[in-house]
Structures are given as C-alpha cells and as structure tokens.
Amino acid sequence: MKYPEIMNIQKYSIHDGDGIRTTVFFKGCHLKCWWCHNPESQKFTPQLMFHADRCGGCHACEQICSHHAVTVRDGIACTDRTKCELCRECLDHCVNNAREIVGKEYTISELMKEIEKDCMFYEESGGGVTLSGGEVMAQDMDYIEQLLKKLKRKGYNVAIDTCGYAPQENYERVLPYVDTFLYDIKTMDPEKHEKYMGKDNELILSNLRFISERGARIYIRIPVIGGVNDTEEEMEAMITFLKQSISVSQINLLPYHNIAGGKYDKLDIKYKGEAFTIPPKEQMEAFQRQFIQNGFANTKIGG
Incomplete structure (x- = not known):
C-alpha cells in the first residue's frame, strides 16, 4: 500500500458537502484544468x-x-x-x-487522529468528512478503501469530491462507504474538454452513469467559466444528459474566480486562467433558473 501525498487538512469546511466538515485534500490529478484554483494539487509528488x-x-x-x-x-x-x-x-x-x-504522507492512523479532533462538529451540524483533491479516486485505492472503512466504523458521514477521471473499478470499491459524491461536470463537448482539461470526458460521464445506476447520492458541481461553458446551450446540453441518465440530489453552479494566479507564481507555473472571465451575478441567476425550470429544483449558486 502506497501512502498518498496530502496537501491540506481543512477544518471547519462548509463548502464541501453537508454541515461542518473536515476536508482532506489529496495531491495528484490526471486533469490539468486551465482555471484550477489549486495548482499544487495536480502533481502526485511533493x-x-x-x-x-x-x-x-x-x-x-x-x-x-x-x-x-x-x-x-x-x-x-x-x-x-x-x-x-x-x-x-x-x-x-x-x-x-x-x-x-x-505534500505530506500520513498513515491512516495519523490521518484519523486529525479527523477525530473535529467529530463534535459533525454531530452538531450534520457534517462529516470529505475526501477531495487533486483527485482522491486516482490515489492508491487500498489506502482509500481502508480509510473509508475506518471513517464509516466511526459513524462519520463521508463525501467524495471527484472530477470523475479514474478507473471505474475504483468507484465500485468505494460505493459501499460513501454517503455523497460531489461530482464535477465542466462541459459536454469532448473536444473542448480535452483542450481545457487535457482529457476528453468519455470516462467521466461513464463513471457518473455507473455510480448513479447503483443508487449513489450525487451532487453535481458545475464550474461556470466565462469563455468556456457560460452559455445557455452549454447548460442545456448538461441538463439533457442529466435528465436522461443521472439521479441528481443537488446541483451547485460555481462561478469562476481568478484569485489563484499567485499560487502559480509560487510554483513557477504559467497561469492560463487569465484567458477567462468571471460570470456576472445576473448570468449565474439565469443559469440557475434554467436548471430549476427543467426539474432540478435544488439548484444553488456556490457551495
């Protein structure tokens, strides 16, 4: 079993699932999104x-x-x-x-000790633990599965924040232990997906269908990027796919922000996010109405 690199353990998190949560950020992701607000999360190494x-x-x-x-x-x-x-x-x-x-390696016991410090907040708020990244589903799955088993034995609510780009068998392994998947969709256009993220979206959509068919509770998270997917047509394509294929509990529309540029400088990495614009509030509200009018009543801006 290989210990993954963990870049942060965020306490009192309120944007990564229900209630107050502890979010564990694993290092490493196979996507290379131009707008990524955590560029230090892309490489699997320190x-x-x-x-x-x-x-x-x-x-x-x-x-x-x-x-x-x-x-x-x-x-x-x-x-x-x-x-x-x-x-x-x-x-x-x-x-x-x-x-x-x-990037720091933690044994499962060391990580559990950090998580357990916050357990009182989970009970009072209906929160729990979120495994995020980077991409948690691209880590050593023996480690992740053992960690999930320990979290469930403690009775913690568990969420996984995923971009969907990982082997399908990885999702099959974790399904029994996960209460909610926070699942990203960026665009339905495979060519655009490959241009801006480095991979097409076939595996991502396939994995989303897979977990939905097996009864997973799914929150769809859509980063709205000005110049990439900020059109009614883009949103309509996502709506059509979701209505046909996916059981959705909640949708979160996440407006792009450009505050991550400084992180790229600190890593000596070129920041490509300057090519994009921040969608105005009125546009985000219009997209929210578009989803609600198509049957997705639990659609929120942010979160």
Whole structure:
C-alpha cells in the first residue's frame, strides 16, 4: 500500500458537502484544468512553493543548499527546480518562512487522529468528512478503501469530491462507504474538454452513469467559466444528459474566480486562467433558473 501525498487538512469546511466538515485534500490529478484554483494539487509528488513577498534576500538558503539550486537575484532567492531535491535544508534556515514543501504522507492512523479532533462538529451540524483533491479516486485505492472503512466504523458521514477521471473499478470499491459524491461536470463537448482539461470526458460521464445506476447520492458541481461553458446551450446540453441518465440530489453552479494566479507564481507555473472571465451575478441567476425550470429544483449558486 502506497501512502498518498496530502496537501491540506481543512477544518471547519462548509463548502464541501453537508454541515461542518473536515476536508482532506489529496495531491495528484490526471486533469490539468486551465482555471484550477489549486495548482499544487495536480502533481502526485511533493512540490516547493516559494512566497517571494516574504523573501528578505538574506542568502541563507543559497549558502545552505548543498545541491546549488538557489541563487539570489535582485534580492529574491530563485530556485532551479531541476536541481532541487526537496531536502528541506532551505526551509529549515529561512527565517521568514518564504519556502514550504506542499505534500505530506500520513498513515491512516495519523490521518484519523486529525479527523477525530473535529467529530463534535459533525454531530452538531450534520457534517462529516470529505475526501477531495487533486483527485482522491486516482490515489492508491487500498489506502482509500481502508480509510473509508475506518471513517464509516466511526459513524462519520463521508463525501467524495471527484472530477470523475479514474478507473471505474475504483468507484465500485468505494460505493459501499460513501454517503455523497460531489461530482464535477465542466462541459459536454469532448473536444473542448480535452483542450481545457487535457482529457476528453468519455470516462467521466461513464463513471457518473455507473455510480448513479447503483443508487449513489450525487451532487453535481458545475464550474461556470466565462469563455468556456457560460452559455445557455452549454447548460442545456448538461441538463439533457442529466435528465436522461443521472439521479441528481443537488446541483451547485460555481462561478469562476481568478484569485489563484499567485499560487502559480509560487510554483513557477504559467497561469492560463487569465484567458477567462468571471460570470456576472445576473448570468449565474439565469443559469440557475434554467436548471430549476427543467426539474432540478435544488439548484444553488456556490457551495
């Protein structure tokens, strides 16, 4: 069994399922969405994140780096990521905490200890635990299945937040232990899907049908991206598919935001999200009405 990399354990989460939840963010996803607001979640391995605004240019990291990966230029410590071994030497000597490694392995016991700290909130709010990412369904499934079994033995409500791009057998393994799937749909157009996410949507839609046919409780989450899927025609295509194929408990329309650009800079990754626009409130409300008028009464903006 391989321990996945976990990039964050978010306490008191209210946007990842019902009630107050603990959301565990696993690192690694096979999709590469241009607008991804957590770019550090895409790779399955740890990454260095550099906060340039905290750097004092003191040369401590440059002097301590045994791999000669750091050079101070114009008062900022620049890292050659092809040389960096993520050995943490620079982190331990940075007085301003300008450098961090994103991604940490947890045993199941260690992760359960963190989750159990919040159990009182689950009981009072009808909340629970959400496994998110990255893509939790693309992790080592022996680990995920054992974790889910332990969560259910504790009586916790469990949600899985998924993009749908993972082997179908992975979904079959987790179905007995999951109360709700938070399932993303971005577009019904396979060519557009491949352009903006790096993969077409055939497997994603197939997996959605699969879990629906087996009685899963499903919340559909639709990120509304200006310039990609912000048209009545796009929404109508999704509505048609959902009405024909899927049993849906709730739909969440999630307006695009562009606040993640700084994260890309910290990872030395080009941000493509500048190509998109934020859908106005009036447009989001029109899409909400479109879904409601087609029988999806429990359609919300945000969440």
